[in-house]
Amino acid sequence: MKESSDELFFSFIEYLQIEKNYSSYTIEFYKKDLEQFFLFMKSQGIQSVQEVEYLDARLYVTELYQRKLARSSAARKISCLRSFYKFLLREKHVTENPFTYVVQPKTKKRIPSFFYEEEISLLFKACDQTTLLGKRNIALLELLYATGIRVSECTGIRLKDIDFDMATILVRGKGGKERYIPFGHFACEALQNYIHNVRNELMKGKDEHSFLFINSRGGPLTSRGVRYILSKIIETASMTRKIHPHMLRHSFATHLLNNGADMRTVQELLGHSQLSTTQVYTHVTKDHLRKTYMNHHPRA
Structure with missing residues (x-):
């Protein structure tokens, strides 16, 4: 039938x-x-x-x-x-694929939007670290910038996925692919402070779960919640530009390449299956190099 x-x-x-x-x-x-x-x-x-x-x-x-x-x-x-x-x-429901030879329109490769290092510093300064949620926000911001993970990957992290001894985090990416990503001492300190002094407080009297990042009611933080937090940080920092969470991922990749990281390493850290996906960041780094040259070379 x-x-x-x-x-x-x-x-x-x-x-x-x-x-x-x-x-x-x-x-x-x-x-x-x-x-x-x-x-x-x-x-x-x-x-x-x-x-x-x-x-x-x-x-x-x-x-x-x-x-x-x-x-x-x-x-x-x-x-x-x-x-x-x-x-x-x-599945043998059809004998041919009518879309096999349909030509797809070529898409323009957009240069990713990213934050300059000075702007990243402004974002960190905008987090009020005297409040519980402010400490959570700084941990969230530090981790996103330190690892370049996607927001969906970030909201899926559980406490057991973090290895503070090795300063690495287990991330489950697209298609369920797993990868380990290292993080630095800034993210390490912010995460430990959040887990021991903030998460435990917010979870008091709430149903226990193992998700790393939680909202003010103790439930797992959603992707929408992350976008809201980042928008509020931008607002506090008095920055006029709009933010989307991927900008931190773009900034992570751009800053690594600008500071001498090789393309293959960045590809692995981002979890890209194709090197061509990572190569879009070379447009940004070339632009950065050109501007640096024009600003600093005596005969530019």
Whole structure:
């Protein structure tokens, strides 16, 4: 019996969750992209995903362009559908992938936004270390900058993942991949102070759990909570620019490369599977070198 499009949709989402171990955030994008494609199928009178042909795929891509989507958004949607049909092909629900030969729009490689070292210092100074939450915030900020971990990785850290003797932390990244990342004495001191003097206080009378970072009510800190904390720090520091948590990750990588770290090491620390993903930071470092040269060379 041939499965319906909805059944194949749920099978694919289950595959992403179990086999690919994608985050809930990534899976939401896949769901939305597939739901939009199903609406397109309905408008074209296509009854099931098995009926979609190459010309239908081309027509859908044309529609994406007509909607004037950002190239990165269009590329993501095409990639999603290519993966969907690759899965259907593997499971023998279709005989060919209609999106195999669809050309994806080339996306511009954006230069990552990052903080200069002076700006990082301002952020640290903006944390009120006389309060419990201020001490938590400085520990959070120190760890994010010291390790370059993603916010989703940070909120998943448990107490047992930290090895203070070796000054390393176990991080679970995309696809469940694990890596150990070292951290320096600033982060070490801030974390120990937070764990012994802050976390224990905030957890009094609350349900015990092992997540490292917690909110004011003793529950695990969420990604949204991290964004809120960082926005408040920016506000206190009187910095006009907007912040997103990835800027600390970008700053981590940029500052390492500017100070002589090799690309392969930075790749491993960031948890990038491809070196090309890390190489985007060379644009930043080249710009930094050019500015340094122009400012300091006597005949620049």
